[in-house]
Amino acid sequence: MAITAAMVKELRESTGAGMMDAKKALTETDGDMEAAVDWLRTKGLAKAAKKSGRTAAEGLVAVKVANGVGVAVEINSETDFVAKNADFQGMVASIAEAAVDVADVDALKAATVNGKAVADLVTDKIATIGENMALRRMARVEGDGVVAYVHNAAAEGMGKIGVLVAFKGDESFARQVAMHVAATNPAALNEAVLDPAIVEKERQVQIDIARESGKPDAVIEKMIVGRMAKFMAEVTLMGQAFVMNPDLTVEAAAKEAGTEISAFVRLEVGEGIEKKEEDFAAEVAKVAQG
Structure with a gap:
């Protein structure tokens, strides 16, 4: 290649x-x-x-919480100008409202807002605004309580990063955890629910790194144990140092607050989407030659 x-x-x-x-x-x-x-x-x-996910597309993430259910939806647009458009924001808000009553993004596309399917609503807005848009994904959490946090808010309940945290206990502490999640982007709640493929990949990388050192296998084994423990502390929410009090892990801080964190969701606009980079100078030259 x-x-x-x-x-x-x-x-x-x-x-x-x-x-x-x-x-x-x-x-x-x-x-x-x-x-x-x-x-x-x-x-x-x-x-x-x-992290490999690159924020390259524009649009908004909207969050909505109702009756112990929290939803986050991502709707993309081509430019940030459209993300600031009141019509676009109104559509995003109405779609987030509809998302509370459905299980996944396919069901959301089929759900209705003012008698019109969400998928058709997006299509109509494309025609009205003149820019391509897409309802990309949706996430949902449920719990005794759910808090939402929006980072870089463009309007109420929507912005570039949306976080939901399901909890039982202190709501103000749960909101701090939501802010922590926005800042640190953990891969999973704890080691038990972390994707085994991620764990195995990291273990293999660490084994290869250790072998480059030329140390004996017995020493390498001990090195891997320590390095994997450090990895877990970095990528799991419960293992991370709490941004509000770095002397404690999130797990320890939750115990102090008498609060159980059972789930979280973090969506960031354009995460994982590669946006084609336009060579403006080349485009101008091409037009001039034409």
């Missing part, structure tokens, strides 16, 4: 590796971006394993 400058740039930005190291990693992995990140980490050349 041909390794392009754009691929090298993307890998450098996501890992902090040097240009030649990034190029070599892509060459060694035949252009597989994810494998190239792991290759750099194994060689000790990646400064940090940054």
